[in-house]
Amino acid sequence: MNEKRKLLVALVILLAGLGGSWAPSVEARGAATPKRLTASLLAKAGLGTASPSDWADPPKLPLEKGPNGELVGTLRVAYAENFLSIDGNRQRLWLRSYNGGLTGPTIEVKAGDTLKINFKNDLPVQDPNCKDTDGEHGMDMGMNMADGVCAHPTKQVFNVTNLHTHGLHISPKGASDNVLRKICPGSGFTYQFDILPAGDPGRGTAKHYPGTFWYHAHNHGSTAMQLASGMSGALIVRGDVDELPEIKAARERIFVLQQLAYDENGQVEDFEKLKNEWKEGQRHTLVNGQAKPLIRMRPNQVERWRLVDSGIFEDLPIRIVNTLTSESFKMYRIAIDGITRPKPEEISEVELGPGYRVDLLVQAPAQSGTYYLYKGESKFSLLGKNTGPRVNDPQILAQIEVAGEPCTSSVPGCATQIPKSLLAPTYMLPDIPQPGETVVQRPTIKFGVEDAEQSLFTINGTCFDSKKPVAEPVLGTVEEWSVKNNTEQVHPFHIHVNAFQMLDAQGKPAEWRDTILVPPGKTVKFRTRFERFDGDFVLHCHILTHEDSGMMALVRVKPKTP
Amino acid sequence: MAEVKIKDMKYSPNPVKVAPGEPVYWVNEEDDEDMVHTATADKGAGNEFDTGNLNGNGEKSKEFTFDKTTSYYCKKHPKSMKGVVEVQA
Numbered sequence: 296m297n298e299k300r301k302l303l304v305a306l307v308i309l310l311a312g313l314g315g316s317w318a319p320s321v322e323a324r325g326a327a328t329p330k331r332l333t334a335s336l337l338a339k340a341g342l343g344t345a346s347p348s349d350w351a352d353p354p355k356l357p358l359e360k361g362p363n364g365e366l367v368g369t370l371r372v373a374y375a376e377n378f379l380s381i382d383g384n385r386q387r388l389w390l391r392s393y394n395g396g397l398t399g400p401t402i403e404v405k406a407g408d409t410l411k412i413n414f415k416n417d418l419p420v421q422d423p424n425c426k427d428t429d430g431e432h433g434m435d436m437g438m439n440m441a442d443g444v445c446a447h448p449t450k451q452v453f454n455v456t457n458l459h460t461h462g463l464h465i466s467p468k469g470a471s472d473n474v475l476r477k478i479c480p481g482s483g484f485t486y487q488f489d490i491l492p493a494g495d496p497g498r499g500t501a502k503h504y505p506g507t508f509w510y511h512a513h514n515h516g517s518t519a520m521q522l523a524s525g526m527s528g529a530l531i532v533r534g535d536v537d538e539l540p541e542i543k544a545a546r547e548r549i550f551v552l553q554q555l556a557y558d559e560n561g562q563v564e565d566f567e568k569l570k571n572e573w574k575e576g577q578r579h580t581l582v583n584g585q586a587k588p589l590i591r592m593r594p595n596q597v598e599r600w601r602l603v604d605s606g607i608f609e610d611l612p613i614r615i616v617n618t619l620t621s622e623s624f625k626m627y628r629i630a631i632d633g634i635t636r637p638k639p640e641e642i643s644e645v646e647l648g649p650g651y652r653v654d655l656l657v658q659a660p661a662q663s664g665t666y667y668l669y670k671g672e673s674k675f676s677l678l679g680k681n682t683g684p685r686v687n688d689p690q691i692l693a694q695i696e697v698a699g700e701p702c703t704s705s706v707p708g709c710a711t712q713i714p715k716s717l718l719a720p721t722y723m724l725p726d727i728p729q730p731g732e733t734v735v736q737r738p739t740i741k742f743g744v745e746d747a748e749q750s751l752f753t754i755n756g757t758c759f760d761s762k763k764p765v766a767e768p769v770l771g772t773v774e775e776w777s778v779k780n781n782t783e784q785v786h787p788f789h790i791h792v793n794a795f796q797m798l799d800a801q802g803k804p805a806e807w808r809d810t811i812l813v814p815p816g817k818t819v820k821f822r823t824r825f826e827r828f829d830g831d832f833v834l835h836c837h838i839l840t841h842e843d844s845g846m847m848a849l850v851r852v853k854p855k856t857p
Numbered sequence: 858m859a860e861v862k863i864k865d866m867k868y869s870p871n872p873v874k875v876a877p878g879e880p881v882y883w884v885n886e887e888d889d890e891d892m893v894h895t896a897t898a899d900k901g902a903g904n905e906f907d908t909g910n911l912n913g914n915g916e917k918s919k920e921f922t923f924d925k926t927t928s929y930y931c932k933k934h935p936k937s938m939k940g941v942v943e944v945q946a
Contacts, residue, residue: 741891744933756891781892783866783934815937816866 347589347694348380352549353528356400358410365409365487368402370394372456372512372526373417379555381579381586388561390524391418391454397584398551399528402510404490406502406534412486418454420480425455427482430475430831434761440516445751445758445845447566448516454480456521459513459791460488460530461650462633462809464503464723467792467832474513474791474833475761490532491827501827504720505534506633507601507652509551515759515847519607519839523556524563525584527605536635536718544710545599545656548590552647552692553581554606569840580611580670582693589694590668592659594701597710599629600655604647607839610785610812611647612671613692623660624695627713630654634794634807637719648787650810650837656713659697668693726804727796727822732773734822737766739777742786742813742836742846751844752782752836758845765834765848768825770855778811779818786841787812788819790834790850795823810837829854858920862886863894863911866934872941880920881942887913895932896940903927903942 358366375395377388393399404410428435433442440446460472467473470487478484491503508530512521529549536542556569563569579586592598604611627639632652645653659666670690702709728734745751745758755765768774776795778788789810797805798820813819835847859879862869864886875881883896890913897907903925908918910933923942931938 741889743891743893747933747935779889781889783937 347587348585350548350588350590350693351583351585352401353398353551353583354396354400356394356402356528358403361411363409365411366404367411367413369413369415370399370458371415371417374419377584379581379584379586386557386561388555388557390555390557390561390563391521391526392524393526393528397525397555397581398553399510399526401529401531401549403531403533404488405532406490406505407492408490409493410486410488410490412458412488413483414458414478414486415483416454416456416478416480418456418480421454422451422479425451425479426477427479427484428475428477429469430473430477430761432762434475434515435477436515436761442760442762443757445745445753447749447751448520448843449566450564452514452516453520453564453566455514455517456512456526457514458486458510460508460510461789461791462506462508462652462794463488463530463532464491464793464827465489466828466830468828468830472791472832474515475831477514501723502534503532504634504723505532505536506630506635507531507549507603507654508633509603509605509652511605515761516843519569519843520563520566522605522607522839523554523569525553525555527551527553527603529601529603531601532633536629539714539718541597541710541712541714542599542629542656544708544712545597546708546710547599547601549583550600550602550692551583552602552604552606552611553584554579554609555581556607566840566843580606580609580690580692587691587694589696591696591698593699593706593709594659594661594663594697595711596697596702597656597658597713600657602645602647602653602655604649604651606649608649610649613645613647613668624666625658625660625713627656627658628653629656629717631806632794632808632810634724635717635719636806638716639713646812648785648810648812648837649839650787650789658711658713659695659702661701663698666695666697667691668695724794724796724807727773727824735768735772735774737768737774737776739779739818740765740834740848742778742780742782742788744782745845747783749844750841752786752841752846754834754836754846754848757848759833759835759847759849761849763849764831764851767851767853769853770825770827770829773822773824775820775822777818777820778813780813780815783815785812785814786846787837788834789837790823791832792828792852793823793825795821797821825852828852858882860884861896861940863896863931866892866894866931866938868896868938868940872943874943874945875923877924877944877946878922880922882920883908883911883918885911885913885916890914893933894938896929897932899928899930902929907932 356368358368361367375392457476510530511527702711743753794809799805829852835842859881861883892913904923904927906921927942
């Protein structure tokens with residue numbers, strides 16, 4: 296058979312649960328009728344003629360054992376030179392990075408670990424008056440930014456940084472996941488992340504659930520610039536679900552999906568430019584810092600894919616498998632935002648919003664051929680004076696060659712089975728409410744508009760005030776929240792420390808998440824437990840240019856009074 | 858006198874048809890007081906006018922009169938909310 300006849304286009308669209316009346320629920324769409332992709336659509340999606348580079352997972356962060364058994368690693372923030380090739384065009388980049396890469400190294404821990412990160416900010420000084428702060432008394436935001444004021448950040452803050460462990464159920468205080476901390480250029484800090492169970496026996500014997508989380512910069516005002524440079528990486532908590540025989544047998548791939556927003560000099564230095572302009576050619580969603588890497592699989596092979604949307608703005612609707620024969624990839628969602636589902640859910644579409652993670656088991660068809668991981672048209676993306684293909688255009692994310700001896704149980708290292716059930720962390724995240732739990736209704740959190748043309752958005756009528764909480768729940772309580780979007784665009788809502796359980800259209804408990812897209816004019820409802828950790832943390836829109844301009848709010852969990 | 862209701866992020870009626878000099882006012886009938894809207898003339902598109910912020914739950918604008926057909930939009934929702942005051946001689 297010639298190549299054209301052999302060419303099978305598999306578009307994997309993963310559409311993560313949007314829809315309904317607006318009560319988002321787990322999208323377990325069955326295997327919908329595949330939609331054929333033509334050669335012209337493939338070309339429009341940037342198929343290209345250059346040979347794809349071979350797949351590469353991000354490097355792992357080396358972790359050494361400390362004197363007390365802790366795991367110790369180093370993250371250095373500095374400008375780094377890298378080269379990015381897209382369709383044979385090679386661009387020199389000079390971007391802020393973690394440890395010199397276009398993607399941060401993967402951090403792997405398990406429940407019970409203490410992770411210490413020696414963190415060094417080696418970016419150049421921009422504001423000589425910058426002072427490190429620990430965030431215990433609000434935040435010193437730097438030039439042009441102040442509590443409660445909606446404003447675009449200026450360059451004096453772009454080299455200030457800190458570290459956030461997105462999705463981890465962990466303390467927001469002190470040396471832990473404290474995003475009010477500020478680390479100025481030239482400074483360093485040793486973070487300590489106690490992955491449950493750890494430390495204070497008052498936290499019980501809870502064991503952090505295994506899953507796919509991620510880490511990224513989170514200093515107010517520089518978050519978008521730094522993530523648009525690539526300052527994000529996967530953070531994997533290993534645990535029981537990884538030991539299920541079918542999952543253990545499957546090769547694992549990590550997809551850190553990013554859009555690097557460099558200008559004609561290969562740099563990200565101007566917030567307005569980031570917000571309004573794209574240089575032609577860098578409008579690609581990269582996978583671990585590569586454009587369209589080549590994945591090789593055998594027929595029938597099952598792999599486990601961990602997808603992380605670490606883009607600052609784009610949603611990623613990854614589309615339905617489309618074939619020229621009746622064969623196609625099968626895809627099963629096994630976790631949302633790092634939280635394992637009760638059982639694999641066969642799906643044909645998933646949509647990743649900024650900050651989302653999805654874990655999949657994917658199974659290659661029996662027939663050899665060339666397939667594509669394909670992103671459909673985004674619902675929203677950075678708008679502006681694009682001079683070339685727009686980021687929200689369809690795009691090929693990766694090429695998948697299915698070839699060779701078919702996987703069977705007799706082929707070593709080749710997984711073919713999908714488990715019938717998984718190990719959802721009901722030990723940590725049982726449905727809300729449980730017997731004895733009282734759910735308290737909180738007044739609606741509202742996304743609003745300060746200035747639509749400047750993309751300045753508010754939460755409960757104001758921009759970020761690091762001293763005035765928008766919510767002050769008490770530790771140990773359970774609340775039901777509504778988040779209403781009074782703007783005309785989608786915003787992904789994210790809250791730190793505690794995951795939340797969505798309510799479906801009937802008001803029944805649905806999936807657990809830490810980030811959810813809220814469409815314009817709509818309200819999402821969920822319930823959450825404020826457990827184990829008191830202190831100040833934030834909720835915000837995960838469109839990071841919005842967050843940096845003020846679309847964020849403080850949450851203060853107060854200790855129980857005796 | 859013509860009234861334009863604002864509800865579910867839409868103007869109604871749209872276009873609103875008025876005689877020259879006939880007063881028009883806008884009323885924000887969103888259920889949510891915090892769903893703020895405006896009706897603001899497009900630049901160079903007829904008569905200049907701006908209701909300013911109107912809160913939900915029934916806030917009314919002052920009255921405006923027009924002698925030219927005028928297109929307008931909501932400053933809070935400029936891409937999705939557009940309207941026309943159509944002046945009919």
